[in-house]
Amino acid sequence: MRKITHFPETLGNINGKDVKKKRSFLLEFLKPEALQHYVPVMDSMTRDHLATDWSPKKEVKVFPLSKSYTFALACRLFMNIKDPEIVLKFANSFARVGPGFTAVPINIPGTPFNRAMEGGKVIRQELLNLIRQRKMEISEGKDANARDFLSRWLLDGDDDGTIFYDMDASNKIMGLLIASHETTSTSITVVVNYLAQFPSHL
DSSP states (O other), X not given: OHHHHSOGGGTTOOOHHHHHHHHHHHHHHHSHHHHTTTHHHHHHHHHHHIIIIITTOSSOOHHHHHHHHHHHXXXXXXXXXXXXXXXXXXXXXXXXXGGGGSSOXXXXXXXXXXXXXXXXXXXXXXXXHHHHHHHHHHHTTSSTTOOSHHHHHXXXXXXXXXXXXXXXXXXXXXXXXXXXXXXXXXXXHHHHHHHHHOGGGO
């Protein structure tokens, strides 16, 4: 899995102390006091999504729509990406990555694993470009009050000025996107299916 999601140069640089520090930072990011700041964003995006992709239709396919919604939400909360075109660009590459996790790890052209490797490479490079741009914005004082994970990480982290720090930040974002995507989409689909079967419980 890490061959798909991580920069190869960083695979040998993982140590227990580093992992513990990053886990502590993530817990700080997800504590209730911090999460309350994201509720208005989540509420606004949910309303917009329902109004645009659900309300105009007589019938909807919940799972693909929930995947689209949760990915856009993750891009907003983790990276503060608001542009739908940029989200779609990430989503298209991300769609190539998922099947590779359960595929036979044969990296030859045409295999699901190879497509996942190529998709992961595209995402990592896009994330690296985003990280460099965000660091420039922070240095210019444009992103001092941002609450997304990437900005907080770059503001509070121990940037050593090397490419490995940027790559490591990219690895973390990839992990968050993967962890939050399928599980959240599935949960939403299960809940909606239940409410569709038992509308009296609404």
